[in-house]
Amino acid sequence: MFHFPYCNYCRTLFALPLRFYSTRKNSNLEQILISMPKDPKHISEAQKQRKKIKEKLAKYVPGRVTLQVLGTGAPGAPRSLYVFSDQSRYLFNCGEGTQRLAHEHKMKLSKLEHIFVTQPLWRNIGGLPGVALTIQDVGVPQITLHGPQGLEEIFTATRRFVIIRDLQIDVADTNGTNIFEDSVMAVQYVPLLRYIEDDMQDGVSDLPTIGESIEENSDNHKSVQMGSHEMSEASTSTRSRRSRRRSRSRQRSPRHNSAQDFEDDDTDYYAHERKRHRSRDRRRSRSRSSSANRPASPIKKLSDISRKLQETKEEGISMAYICRLKPRPGALCLEKCVQYGVPAGPLLGKLKSGNDVLLEDGTLVRSVDVCEPNDPGPIFIVIDCPSEDYIDSLLNNDRFRKHQAQATCDEDVAYLVVHFTPKNVMENPRYQYWMEQFTPSTFHLAMNDLNTCMGSISVHRIQYKLNLLSNRIFPLLGDRGTECIQEENISEGNSSIKRMKVENGVNSVNNEGKTPPLITADSLEKLSVKSVPPSPTPSSVISPFTFFNMHLRPRKGIDRSGEIKLTPEQYIEECMAADGFSEALNELQNKLLKEYKNITIAPYPKIIFLGTGSCIPNKTRNTSGILLQINEYLNVLLDCGEGTYGQIVRFFGKEKADVIVANTRAVYISHLHADHHIGLIGFLQGRKRALCNIKTDENPIFLLAPRQIIPWLTFYDKCFENINTDYEIVPNNELLFEDHRLSPSIENRLLSTLNMSTITTCFVRHCPNAFGVSFQLSSGKKITYSGDTMPSNNLIKIGMNSDLLIHEATMEDELAEEAVFKMHSTTSQAISIGEEMQAKFIMLTHFSQRYAKLPRFNENITSNVGIAFDNMQVCLDELPLLHHFYPILRMMFAEHCEELENKAVKRQLRMERKRDASRNRSNSPEKVRELSPQQTTSKNA
Known part of the structure; x- marks a missing residue:
């Protein structure tokens, strides 16, 4: 039925x-639906088409090249610079959350072919897995990674939960004298090395500087780099003392780093989905099996690649990039040709090619008279100086001197320097001295924690709308870093536009509230004096918002007209314009007012939904993340999808987020699908910074997770960054309700830390090693979380008589067959589980991204069933009020x-x-x- x-x-x-629609003879709806295309293009066909386009465009130097800020590097936001031309796209660094911003702002990743990474650290590579999946889906055949040695192994390490089948991942050789070059630009790789003062006092101060080791090349576009052997020798010889300190730090780790911890995890966590695809198209499956990136094919073990990456980690190389656009002949000015009497035809082509022509009347027309000046190709430099230990590499490097004030010709002067360097390093006097060596015409763009814009409009848009319903359950976000435009009514009845003040931003708005399209180098000084607040950084440093543009061709200059801005009144008007919405809103407010008078609300426990979507993040629903606030000073995080730390910063604001993260004492990971744990490393690093900011003792966080997460975390610790001391693993299978194995000493410490009486897990019906969990608080409240699962009897057993069941409801009821294939639950199935366990309230979450705003549900949504939204906070006593929201949500x-x-x-x-x-x-x-x-x-x- x-x-x-x-x-x-x-x-x-x-x-x-x-x-009725299928049998009615004259149904226009039926004809429209039947005529719609049924199947999308195959990925391989899209790849072939893109290859043809690429080959055609590669013959021409593009006439338009622009640098665009995607992620500003603000706290909680990714840092990523997008460079696009008529032909191709380039990405410099790819922090966690880049995929979500690209999706929201409709960035055309289909032409992305090269990703340049300064250092293989999570703040630069955390978004690579998600971006790779996205560009694979749109048919990009291959991607090339540029950066320090071993960068590509992030895909090997994540191969079990990030499935790359149809995308070939190549790696550029950045050693020796190699230079990347295509029809758009030429890029020189400049490694930056760290020099430690303590180590130099140990007898290595006589090492040659980088500048002394560089050989000059006669071509101004290409300079020879330091050899890879010399880099390795110079780097490792200065690191013995620091390496010993790291070794001692690891020995103090609360975890055990045995060889068993580093073994490969051979579990196929997507076997159930691949089985379905293979049964549909076995031929396609066989063609895919030849891909080196497919998990089923022979691949390197983590232990085999760890040595190379460990060497890269010890060397600590940060790769800088000197980029010069290819020279482009000046465009032909047709108006001038008409003035000189040049007829239409082949003579125009000769003039455009730089040749002078003689007209029939004997007039000599020179090419320089009818063409714009040639564009030699501006230069921009990308710098990431992670700490003060790297500043010597900048000061002593002749590569950069060639493009500073000492440049031999104007064409070699850098037009722009992009700084991924942290704010505290940019404030160092020696670093500022290096910046001052560039000419006054050189722009400096900061892509770091100096910025405040987190990059999203959609998150604020939906929150302003939901806030109309309840400012308790849907509070306005604590993120105040994005420019906000509001209408201010004045006494005469007119309205004017004002802009709210934003810290550390170069304001490009004139007195009428209009944004000039371009800011030239000549006007920057005047603009900066008026708009930039006092800062220890040079006044020429630009703090961008997302969609800040720096045009390099054809007309150079700053373009801030596209920067994102919030318009709250517009969002509210979109709701109020709906017929009957205002009346429905008043009715809702009256109901809530009466309800709140009749109930007493305990402030804790409180549940804050940080991510309520599945699979991949979209602009309104992030992937799984739930913050359980047990009391004012104690939090537990349930699952940690990509961008979860950023969601916390966005919800609470930067200062309060530090306190929230520092007070989070445990993270629970339900299973090892990427949308549930790929944000863990970013969260651990955010917590470490928060503890440092508020000057609190650093205690490792409890990590309740499948044991199989250990190889991934251990690999990352050994080969990329130290995270081993930041957590203490508690395997989920040691908390099983039928097979409880956790040692009493650890369990007592865990429960006392989390203010709980019991924590019980169970296996659920999803991928291998998927768990559900039930928390019994010391206050007596019981909260059960399903993770991802089909209807599970085990979950019913551990969740009996729960005060709250948080259950996934990925699919609507009509997609029950698809839910079985993907081993998820439908809306009705989730509700039935809650009814069987006699839960007082059922909160539905983890919706398919097809339900970006509101899931499709039946009339079985009763008064004890709630629908979760991102950035929604609710106390247990408020849960029965949620059913009042559903009619107006449908209207909204x-x-x-x-x-x-x-x-x-x-x-x-x-x-x-x-x-x-x-x-x-x-x-x-x-x-x-x-x-x-x-x-x-x-x-x-």
Whole structure:
């Protein structure tokens, strides 16, 4: 029996059975749906098409090149610089959260071919897995990574939970004299080494500087780098003391780093999904098996690649990039050609090619008179100086001197320097001295914690709308770093636009509130004096917002007109413009007012939903993350998808987020799919910074997770960054309700730290090593979390009589078959589990990203069922109030709900066509002739 879609806001259309649309002879809807394309292009076809386009465009030097800020590097935000031209795209650094920003702002990643990374640290590579999956899905055939040695092994380490099948990942050789070059630009690799003062006093101060080791090249576009052997020798010889300190630090780790911890995890966590794909298309599966990135194919063990990466980690090389655009001839000015009397035809082509022409009347027309000046190609430099130990590499490097004030010609002067360098290093007098060696015309762009913009508009847009319903449950976000435009009514009845003050931003707005499209180098000084607050950094440093543009060609200059801005009144007006919304809002407010008078709300425990979407983040729902606030000073994090730390900063604001993160004493990971744990490293590093900022003793956090997470974390610790002392592992299988193995001493310390009486886990029906968990607080409250699972009897057992069940509801009820294939639950299934365990309240979360704003649900959403949103906070006593929100939520997201209903109609029609086609085939004359008389009689019977 099929579910008939029903729409409360448009009853006349969707109250009819679906069969009405499929049987009505003159149904325009049916014809539209039937004529729609059924299958998207195959990835391989998209890849072939892109290769053809690339080969065609590679013959020409692009006429448009722009640097665009995607992630500003603000606390909690990724740092990523996007460079795009008419032909291709380049990304400099790819921090965690880059994928989500690219999705929200519709960045065309289909042309992305090269990613340049300064250092293989999480702040630079945390977004690589997500971006790789995205560009794979849009048909990009291959991607090239540029950076220190071993950078590509991040994909080897994450191969079990980040599945790359159709994307070839190449690695550029950045050693020796190699230079990357294509039709857009040439890039020199400049390694920066760290020199430690204590080690130099030990007898290594006579090492040659980098500048002394560089050999000059006659070509101004290409300079020879220091050899790889020399780099390694200079780096490791200065690190013996620091290496010993790190070794001692690891010995103090609360975890055990045995050889067993570093063994490969051979579990296939996506086997259930791949089985479905293989059954659909075995030929495609066989072609994929040749890919080196496919997990099923022979790959290197983690232990085999650890040595190379450990050497890279010890050397600590930070790669700088000197980029010069390819020279481009000046464009032909047709107006000048007309003035000189040049006729249309081949003479124009000769002039454009730089040749002078003689007209029929004897007039000599010179190419320089009718063409714009040639563009030799501006230079921009990308710098990441991680600490003060690297400043000597900058000061002593002749590569940079060639593009500073000592440059032999104007063409070699750097037009822009992009600083991924942290704020505290940029404030160092020696670093500022190095910056001052550039000419006054050189721009400096800061991509670091000097900035405040976190990059998202959609998150604020939906929060302003939900805040209309309840400022307790949907508070306005603590992130105040993005420029906000508000209307201010004045006494005369007119309105003017004002901009809220933002720290550390170069304001490009004039007195009328208009944004000039371009800021030239000549006007920057005047602008900076008026707009930039006092700062120890040079006044020429620009602090950008997301979508800040620096045009390099054809016209050079700053363009701030596209920077993101918030317009709260516009978001509110979008809601209030809906028919009947204002009345419905007043009715809701009156109901809530009465309800709050009749109940007493305990402030804790409190649940804050940081991510309520599945699979990949989108602009309104991040991947899984839930903050359980047990009391004012104690928090537990349930799952940690990509960008979870950024969600905390966005919700609380930077200062309060430090306190929240520092007071988080445990992280629970339900299973090892990337959308549930890939943000863990970023969270651990954010917590370390928070502890340092508030000057609190550093205590390792409890990590309740599948034991199989250990190889990944140990590998990252050994080969990328030290994180081993930041957590203490408590395997989930040692907390099983039927097989409790955790030692009493650890369990007592765990429970007392978390103010709980019991913590119980169980295996659930999802991927291997997937767990559900139930927390019994010391106050007596019981909270159960399903993680990802199909309906599970084990979860019912451990969650009996819960005060709150947080259960995944990935699919709507009509997609029950798809839910089985992906081993998820539907809305009704999740509710049924809560009813069987007699939970007082059921909170649904982990929705498919097709339900970006509101999931599609039936009338079984009762008063004890809630729908989770990102940045939603609720106390247990407030849960019964949530059912009052559903009618107005349908009204608020009416367009989205209508789209879901239309898709349901289309899906139902498609199913009916398949059934009809199947019946026609079984009853066809050819089929009947093949049957014997006895078989025909049996079939008719």
